[in-house]
Amino acid sequence: MGMSTQQIIFMVLSLVALVSALGVVLSKNPVTSVLCLIVTFFAIAGHYVMLNAQFLAVVHIIVYAGAIMVLFLYVMMLMNLNSEIEPQKRNWLKYAGAVSGGALLVVLVAALRDASVPALSESSVEIGLIHNLGKLLFTQYVVPFEVSSILFLSAMVGAVVIGKKD
Template identity: 55%
Template sequence: MHSVLYLIITFFAIGGHYLLMNAEFLFVVHIIVYAGAIMVLFLYVIMLLNLNQESEPHKSTVLKFAATICGGLLLLILVAAFKGADQLPAAATEHTVGYVKSLGMVLFTEYLLPFEITSVLLLAAMVGAVMLGKPERLNKG
């Protein structure tokens, strides 16, 4: 359960990168889809499996110590790499990159046919799921 909660924090951190790139729409979709829907599925599977600490094999102290040393070395390498990196150039000079209006314009002009095909495919999948989920009616006659 703790890992799932930390994964949600990670998703928010990734969403923060979208905000830094002026992609507010991607941020909102990322949070709704991943931190919302996907994490609910993860929690459902974890609860369905009913894992407990007694069934997990115990790790030795040497393995825990080695993992801590490896994690610390990785952190040290990342800090050294970022310290030596130069200032990153601006991603784009245009200020409309990542906004919903510009995304909608591109989606409904250049990619209209794939967008419509996807919408029909999703509609067919939704109708199929409803039809499969309905109980069969008994013929009384």
């Protein structure tokens, strides 16, 4: 049974995404974690391209991998974190974390089990292209779009207020 090129690319991308995501959680060194997370973002951007959503893919790279992760790395590099001098968390905290993480997984699985996730249909292959996305955002979804922009504005004002010297 031959696999199509798309299936092979999907497999490779998923493998990269999973391995690097595991690297984020399992790595002892926080800088390695951040670098693994960047690789994960690239793999996810690859998935977006596979869904013909090139705009989303590039914006994902610019915003997450290009800006937010740079700031993460910036902070990590300055903090000089070290696994030897890092204070160990108490055991009960670790168990609590594992239990709540597991509970979240159960809730997510329960929520997604019955949800109909529409796969890429023939009529929606063009939806991720910038022209269609822009039209849709500024007609059908204009109210949520503007509301989220107000949210960003308030976050920016908040950052300026906190950052200002009194």
